[in-house]
Amino acid sequence: MQKKAKLLVASGEKSADMLYASGLFTPDDFIYFETESEKAVILSPLEYDRGRAEGHRHLNYYANSDFGHNSSFAVLIENMSKAKNISDWIVPGDFPLLLADELRSRKINVTPCRELFFPQREYKSDAEIAQVELAMRATEKAMRHAKQMICDSVVDKDGSLIYNGEYLTSEMLRNEIDITLLKQQANALNTIAASGLQSAQPHNMGSGIIKAHTPIVIDIFPRLQTSGYFGDMTRTYVKHEAPAIVKKAFNAVVCARDEAKKFIRKGAVPSDIFNAADKVLVSEGFTTGRNADGKNYGFFHSLGHGVGLEIHEAPRLGPKSMIPLKGGEIVTVEPGVYYPEWGGIRMEDIVVAGEKSCRTITQMDDDFELD
Amino acid sequence: MQKKAKLLVASGEKSADMLYASGLFTPDDFIYFETESEKAVILSPLEYDRGRAEGHRHLNYYANSDFGHNSSFAVLIENMSKAKNISDWIVPGDFPLLLADELRSRKINVTPCRELFFPQREYKSDAEIAQVELAMRATEKAMRHAKQMICDSVVDKDGSLIYNGEYLTSEMLRNEIDITLLKQQANALNTIAASGLQSAQPHNMGSGIIKAHTPIVIDIFPRLQTSGYFGDMTRTYVKHEAPAIVKKAFNAVVCARDEAKKFIRKGAVPSDIFNAADKVLVSEGFTTGRNADGKNYGFFHSLGHGVGLEIHEAPRLGPKSMIPLKGGEIVTVEPGVYYPEWGGIRMEDIVVAGEKSCRTITQMDDDFELD
Numbered sequence: 001m002q003k004k005a006k007l008l009v010a011s012g013e014k015s016a017d018m019l020y021a022s023g024l025f026t027p028d029d030f031i032y033f034e035t036e037s038e039k040a041v042i043l044s045p046l047e048y049d050r051g052r053a054e055g056h057r058h059l060n061y062y063a064n065s066d067f068g069h070n071s072s073f074a075v076l077i078e079n080m081s082k083a084k085n086i087s088d089w090i091v092p093g094d095f096p097l098l099l100a101d102e103l104r105s106r107k108i109n110v111t112p113c114r115e116l117f118f119p120q121r122e123y124k125s126d127a128e129i130a131q132v133e134l135a136m137r138a139t140e141k142a143m144r145h146a147k148q149m150i151c152d153s154v155v156d157k158d159g160s161l162i163y164n165g166e167y168l169t170s171e172m173l174r175n176e177i178d179i180t181l182l183k184q185q186a187n188a189l190n191t192i193a194a195s196g197l198q199s200a201q202p203h204n205m206g207s208g209i210i211k212a213h214t215p216i217v218i219d220i221f222p223r224l225q226t227s228g229y230f231g232d233m234t235r236t237y238v239k240h241e242a243p244a245i246v247k248k249a250f251n252a253v254v255c256a257r258d259e260a261k262k263f264i265r266k267g268a269v270p271s272d273i274f275n276a277a278d279k280v281l282v283s284e285g286f287t288t289g290r291n292a293d294g295k296n297y298g299f300f301h302s303l304g305h306g307v308g309l310e311i312h313e314a315p316r317l318g319p320k321s322m323i324p325l326k327g328g329e330i331v332t333v334e335p336g337v338y339y340p341e342w343g344g345i346r347m348e349d350i351v352v353a354g355e356k357s358c359r360t361i362t363q364m365d366d367d368f369e370l371d
Numbered sequence: 372m373q374k375k376a377k378l379l380v381a382s383g384e385k386s387a388d389m390l391y392a393s394g395l396f397t398p399d400d401f402i403y404f405e406t407e408s409e410k411a412v413i414l415s416p417l418e419y420d421r422g423r424a425e426g427h428r429h430l431n432y433y434a435n436s437d438f439g440h441n442s443s444f445a446v447l448i449e450n451m452s453k454a455k456n457i458s459d460w461i462v463p464g465d466f467p468l469l470l471a472d473e474l475r476s477r478k479i480n481v482t483p484c485r486e487l488f489f490p491q492r493e494y495k496s497d498a499e500i501a502q503v504e505l506a507m508r509a510t511e512k513a514m515r516h517a518k519q520m521i522c523d524s525v526v527d528k529d530g531s532l533i534y535n536g537e538y539l540t541s542e543m544l545r546n547e548i549d550i551t552l553l554k555q556q557a558n559a560l561n562t563i564a565a566s567g568l569q570s571a572q573p574h575n576m577g578s579g580i581i582k583a584h585t586p587i588v589i590d591i592f593p594r595l596q597t598s599g600y601f602g603d604m605t606r607t608y609v610k611h612e613a614p615a616i617v618k619k620a621f622n623a624v625v626c627a628r629d630e631a632k633k634f635i636r637k638g639a640v641p642s643d644i645f646n647a648a649d650k651v652l653v654s655e656g657f658t659t660g661r662n663a664d665g666k667n668y669g670f671f672h673s674l675g676h677g678v679g680l681e682i683h684e685a686p687r688l689g690p691k692s693m694i695p696l697k698g699g700e701i702v703t704v705e706p707g708v709y710y711p712e713w714g715g716i717r718m719e720d721i722v723v724a725g726e727k728s729c730r731t732i733t734q735m736d737d738d739f740e741l742d
Contacts, residue, residue: 013560013561014385025561026574027561027574027682027683028683045661045667045671045672046573046574046671046672047574048665048667049571049572049665049666049667050572050574050575053572053575063665065661070691091468092469093467093468093469093470094467094468094469095467095468095469096464096465096466096467096468096483097462097464097465097466097467097468097471097481097483098463098464098465098466098483098484098485099464100468100471101483110468112467112468112469112472113469114469171556175553175554175556178553178558179550179553179554182546182549182550182553183546183550185542185546187549187558187560189384189558190384190396190398200420201420201421201424202417203397203398203417203418203421204421204424290416290436294419294420294434295420296416296419296420300416300417301416301417311398312398312399320441
């Protein structure tokens with residue numbers, strides 16, 4: 001019995017593991033398997049020719065009909081398992097339960113992985129780093145465009161921003177950002193451009209007219225169309241002068257980000273990196289908790305996350321992450337503080353962990369108050 | 372024991388069921404459950420405030436901390452199950468296996484659904500039909516723009532299309548289509564603009580310079596940013612005159628599409644609808660099979676699929692689909708023929724099945740040879 005046989009059933013579009021293994025961006029699910037002697041995919045008639053042309057060259061390509069024409073995944077896998085003499089498969093943790101139960105009822109063991117299905121995905125090759133850098137160049141261009149729109153806006157007597165004769169809204173900013181990215185063959189979903197009190201909710205995408213003297217949190221995380229790698233960056237701007245508390249929060253968050261970066265290297269424990277940032281924020285008076293009415297305040301998300309074929313992947317830089325970095329991880333460093341009374345600040349760079357230090361991939365200034 | 376308690380653990384972004392149930396476009400997984408007495412979500416601190424503000428109003432909103440702070444999904448669900456006195460959950464077929472095994476080891480039964488988790492998703496409400504119509508209006512605008520670009524191109528002595536002084540490529544067409552969609556708050560992933568022999572592969576997105584006298588298959592399927600509903604349309608164009616076989620194939624495919632539509636109504640069996648289209652194609656000489664070198668030819672995909680919060684959802688109009696339509700389904704009708712020797716033709720409309728007939732939602736002509 002082969003111990004290390006791996007099985008995936010997923011689409012390349014939804015599953016980063018499948019995209020990593022096959023190189024195929026498919027809308028529909030298909031089968032990938034890996035034994036000691038081969039790595040292969042099994043494709044439907046619809047995907048077979050394109051798969052052979054566009055997928056990884058080291059794979060073997062089978063058609064569904066090689067293992068039973070017009071059959072369900074369970075039957076295809078049963079027939080393939082017999083042909084390959086495999087009775088035990090390791091599958092990812094998110095393997096579909098219904099199919100797993102069907103395979104088990106056919107005496108095919110499937111064991112979900114507790115760890116990463118492809119642990120090597122956490123440590124980026126030079127080619128992968130180059131892809132994330134490419135995604136960041138597109139991201140920076142979009143961020144500079146958004147910044148310029150805020151700079152170019154005038155402020156009316158109610159404090160509303162006016163851009164080219166129209167009210168500047170979160171929707172306009174997001175749309176302009178996303179179009180700038182598309183022109184560089186990158187897709188953005190859920191770009192954030194949240195201002196005022198909306199910025200107190202880290203994932204609020206923002207809506208409505210943008211006002212002066214209040215934070216505008218812009219978080220851009222596009223995916224390259226060709227390779228599927230992501231970029232990720234956040235900046236916070238204020239049109240004209242920021243209130244004292246917002247200015248203080250901005251400085252604390254930038255300090256926290258830069259302090260945390262000093263800890264990122266091979267051997268560093270993620271929780272220590274998180275704590276380094278949190279310590280700066282607390283020492284500046286930005287504490288974390290939950291209000292009587294149930295609203296969170298302070299720094300209530302993790303410091304960062306891996307970025308690659310998923311926007312959120314291993315490792316997490318959270319207060320409970322205890323596994324030391326090995327080097328080669330690409331992670332975001334994105335402390336933020338959020339208060340329902342005045343909004344939020346988040347500043348996010350992306351770095352590669354090296355032997356002795358980390359290298360910042362992001363190429364963008366930390367401008368804050370814009371004229 | 373409650374028999375009908377339902378449980379979901381997924382993100383609103385990846386899971387249409389979760390989006391349908393919660394109304395929340397979240398990047399990260401969270402818990403939804405449904406008992407006889409309540410429908411509710413359990414959200415992390417990061418999503419809690421936004422969730423309460425943006426999710427469906429009929430839901431109860433819990434924070435993770437209500438069922439054990441900083442706990443895994445398995446512990447949260449175990450604690451919630453005890454609090455709600457539920458020991459048996461119905462989950463979707465794609466429920467993550469690792470979590471299912473963890474719950475089962477804690478004596479919580481999870482049974483994957485063989486059918487749709489929310490069967491009502493297959494039958495669209497008026498509000499849902501209106502969303503798909505909105506998505507189609509954006510799709511048609513993008514298609515008209517692409518068509519205009521082909522019309523506006525000139526042909527050089529090698530037969531290459533020149534648009535605004537540049538070679539017209541598949542990449543340019545796709546990019547212009549996607550930008551047109553974005554300006555209408557719709558996101559397109561994997562838009563197809565495949566010409567020449569690439570069009571013989573139904574999912575080939577297309578690359579390189581577009582030539583005259585050869586099919587250009589354009590398949591556009593954007594998702595509305597606000598609601599998550601999809602549109603879907605395919606047209607095939609030829610710059611200048613098409614070769615006789617391509618013209619014959621085009622006419623056969625349009626006939627097949629329109630013939631199939633006549634069968635779509637409440638009570639119709641999908642395989643009969645498929646066969647109606649296939650019969651037209653065969654009678655015109657377009658048969659289906661696989662070449663000696665393993666390449667598929669003819670009409671080798673299903674006739675259509677449901678469209679809603681997923682681009683491919685129930686019902687399928689395939690040769691083996693035997694469950695009669697009930698009315699209210701939105702389905703594509705998209706016969707196509709593909710031959711490695713000359714390329715492919717696909718023509719796709721979208722319809723709503725009614726009591727006695729179907730209504731075509733698509734508002735676009737069937738122009739083919741463009742000047």
